[in-house]
Each structure stands twice: as structure tokens, then as C-alpha cells.
Amino acid sequence: MTGGTRGLGLAMATAFLDEDATVVCAARRAVPLAGLDGRHGDRVRVETVDVCSADSVRSLMERVMRRFGRVDILVSNAGVSRSGKIADLAERDWREVLDTNLTGAFYCTKYVVPCMEAAGGGRIINISAGMSSRVAPGAAAYSASKAALEMFTRASAVELAKKGILANCIAPGFVNTGMYEPLRDDERLRSRYERTMVSGRPGEPSEVAAAAVFLASGEGSYVNGHVLEVNGGLLWS
Numbered sequence: 001m002t003g004g005t006r007g008l009g010l011a012m013a014t015a016f017l018d019e020d021a022t023v024v025c026a027a028r029r030a031v032p033l034a035g036l037d038g039r040h041g042d043r044v045r046v047e048t049v050d051v052c053s054a055d056s057v058r059s060l061m062e063r064v065m066r067r068f069g070r071v072d073i074l075v076s077n078a079g080v081s082r083s084g085k086i087a088d089l090a091e092r093d094w095r096e097v098l099d100t101n102l103t104g105a106f107y108c109t110k111y112v113v114p115c116m117e118a119a120g121g122g123r124i125i126n127i128s129a130g131m132s133s134r135v136a137p138g139a140a141a142y143s144a145s146k147a148a149l150e151m152f153t154r155a156s157a158v159e160l161a162k163k164g165i166l167a168n169c170i171a172p173g174f175v176n177t178g179m180y181e182p183l184r185d186d187e188r189l190r191s192r193y194e195r196t197m198v199s200g201r202p203g204e205p206s207e208v209a210a211a212a213v214f215l216a217s218g219e220g221s222y223v224n225g226h227v228l229e230v231n232g233g234l235l236w237s
């Protein structure tokens, strides 16, 4: 679980732990995992990784293989958002978003494939966003990174199926955690975004985590190259 130390990644990690999986939560900072209070014992581990660096991702996979001997599920969840209208958007912000959200998923997929092949197959779940197919001024970098991530996932599905590896995306809408919190806490922004939420509320992290567990489970065995929107219904305007 990249980006597994907080927000949505931590919620998905918790859901996988509740399904008796062993989970590696990887992020740039190895912080204590809030709310897990030791109840999962040795089945959860925090590792450092910077998904923008191929060497760092390769080293993570090597450490995980040395420790556990296999990787069955990869959730590429690490992501950042930098807003700014195109004419004003800093070049470093554009690069950070694309490097993390898109190239990071490429590195993780590239270096997890040999591990999954050795185990006879696996599941890759990339975390996209509703913004992959909706337009908001100031969100060009984020939207473009997520749209490209979805196409990368479809390409992964086609290339990796014969190795027994399935690749899918989850595209959450607004979820009550992580990068949604600054929007939620800003009254003006919240009322603007709430108008697009058909169900009248943001999603809960557990509702997205349930979709991830499904895609990783036996029930998801013939779902491949799919983008599963988990957003309660989102308006296009």
C-alpha cells in the first residue's frame, strides 16, 4: 500500500488487515499508523519509499520480498494534488504531480511484476480520482495525471493478464479524509463541491476500502482493466 501511512491508504490498509492480509504501508515518512494500536501484530509493517524514484521503489520491493517472500496485491495509492491555473502553475508543481501520481504507479507496477509472477499472479489496484474525467479550473495537473493513470491501468491489464495479474483502478469522489479535508474545512469551497455530490455527502474511507477489498478478492477474479467509480454519483458540472 503506497501512501499507506494516513488518509485513504491507511483506511484501505486497515480493511486489508481486517481480511487477514499482511500489509506493508509505504510512504516517504515512516510514521506510526494511527488507530491500529498493535492489534494486528506482525502483519503490518511501515517501510519508506519515494515513488518518484525508480531506485527507491525497486529497493522497497526487494525489502518486501526478503521479509515476506511474495507480493500478491499492490495498491498504488500515493498521490499529491497541486492546484493552479495552467498559465500560473509552477513547473515543479506539474512535475511533482505527474511524477507521483503517474510515474510512481509505473515504477510500482514495473517492479512488482516479477514478484507477482513468482507467486503465480496478483492484483494491481491504482487509485485514480473522479477528477480524471471532470474539469475544474486549476486542476489540470491532477486531472491529467489521473486520466493518464487510468489509461496506464488499461494497458497494464492487457499486457499482464497472461501472467495472471489483474489491474484495475478505483476512482473515488470526495472522501472524508486526506486531501479532501482542507476543502471540507473551507466553507466556500465545501459549498461549491457539495453541489456536485449527488448523494449529498462525501464518501467515507471505509466505502472506498470496501471496493479495494473486492478488487483484490476471489469475487473480483474476472474484473480487469476497469475503472470503478466510488463517488455516490457525481454531477459533471
Ligand SMILES: NC(=O)c1ccc[n+]([C@@H]2O[C@H](COP(=O)([O-])OP(=O)(O)OC[C@H]3O[C@@H](n4cnc5c(N)ncnc54)[C@H](OP(=O)(O)O)[C@@H]3O)[C@@H](O)[C@H]2O)c1
Pocket (backbone or CB within 6 Å): 002, 003, 004, 005, 006, 007, 008, 009, 026, 027, 028, 029, 030, 049, 050, 051, 052, 077, 078, 079, 080, 100, 127, 128, 129, 130, 171, 172, 173, 174, 175, 176, 177, 178, 179, 180
Ligand atoms: N481524499 C480524497 O477525497 C480523494 C479523492 C479522490 C482520490 N484520492 C486519491 O487517493 C489517494 C490518497 O489520497 P489521500 O486523500 O489519502 O491523501 P493524503 O492524506 O495526502 O495521503 C497521501 C499519502 O501518500 C504518501 N505520499 C505522497 N507522496 C509520496 C511519494 N512521492 N512517495 C511515497 N508516498 C507518498 C503520503 O505520505 P508521505 O507524505 O509521508 O510520503 C501519504 O501517506 C491519492 O492518490 C488521491 O489522489 C483521494
